Amino acid sequence: MIGLSGGKDSLILSLALAVLRRRSPVKFGLTACIIDQTGGTMDTSLLEKFMAELDIPLSIFDHPTYSIMEERDERSPCSLCANLRRGILAAQAKEAGTNVLALGHHKDDAVETVLLNLFYGGRFKCYQPNMFMTRTEVKVIRPLIYIEERRIALEAARLDLPVTSACCPYSEKSKRLSAKKILEEMEKEIPEIKSNVIHALKNVLESDVW
Ligand code: SF4
Numbered sequence: 674m675i676g677l678s679g680g681k682d683s684l685i686l687s688l689a690l691a692v693l694r695r696r697s698p699v700k701f702g703l704t705a706c707i708i709d710q711t712g713g714t715m716d717t718s719l720l721e722k723f724m725a726e727l728d729i730p731l732s733i734f735d736h737p738t739y740s741i742m743e744e745r746d747e748r749s750p751c752s753l754c755a756n757l758r759r760g761i762l763a764a765q766a767k768e769a770g771t772n773v774l775a776l777g778h779h780k781d782d783a784v785e786t787v788l789l790n791l792f793y794g795g796r797f798k799c800y801q802p803n804m805f806m807t808r809t810e811v812k813v814i815r816p817l818i819y820i821e822e823r824r825i826a827l828e829a830a831r832l833d834l835p836v837t838s839a840c841c842p843y844s845e846k847s848k849r850l851s852a853k854k855i856l857e858e859m860e861k862e863i864p865e866i867k868s869n870v871i872h873a874l875k876n877v878l879e880s881d882v883w
Pocket residue numbers: 750751752754755841842843844847
């Protein structure tokens with residue numbers, strides 16, 4: 674099951690998996706789910722058409738995520754939102770008869786997550802590219818994790834994909850946006866900064882831990 678947001682990342686992921694489904698010697702099926710967090714106001718018509726062209730069944734799940742976040746007035750709404758959505762998608766995956774959930778996180782997402790965890794949580798960590806969630810018994814995979822966001826954006830524009838993500842009221846205020854800006858600034862001086870952070874994630878030496 675593809676966790677579809679309607680943004681460029683999950684559209685490229687859907688397209689890539691649809692192509693892979695045709696060519697892979699390992700046979701697998703695809704389905705997708707999008708969570709409408711807006712209270713039913715999201716226009717999904719273009720997405721539905723695109724997924725139908727890819728021959729990927731799409732289900733739409735309404736969930737009042739934004740109102741819950743507003744009520745709870747969380748310090749980090751994005752992490753609550755991500756947890757809620759992952760839980761919903763895992764449940765939807767199981768209902769659809771699969772135990773693999775594919776998410777569209779890319780390299781920039783991973784590096785920003787490292788910075789956020791470091792600066793705000795005091796921990797050097799990121800989600801795994803492949804992760805088994807023991808509670809739901811669903812495996813989360815992130816096939817785009819080594820691909821930079823700018824390449825995904827270029828490809829989505831080149832293919833004129835119907836990007837239709839709902840405008841999130843928290844996106845402009847999110848700490849992730851600050852991490853993105855910091856990275857952009859640092860990348861001017863250190864072009865390989867993202868690869869270096871990913872390399873560090875894969876090579877944490879016990880001897881370096883205080
Ligand atoms: S920006 Fe909005 S949609 Fe994205 S994780 Fe944060 S709260 Fe959720």
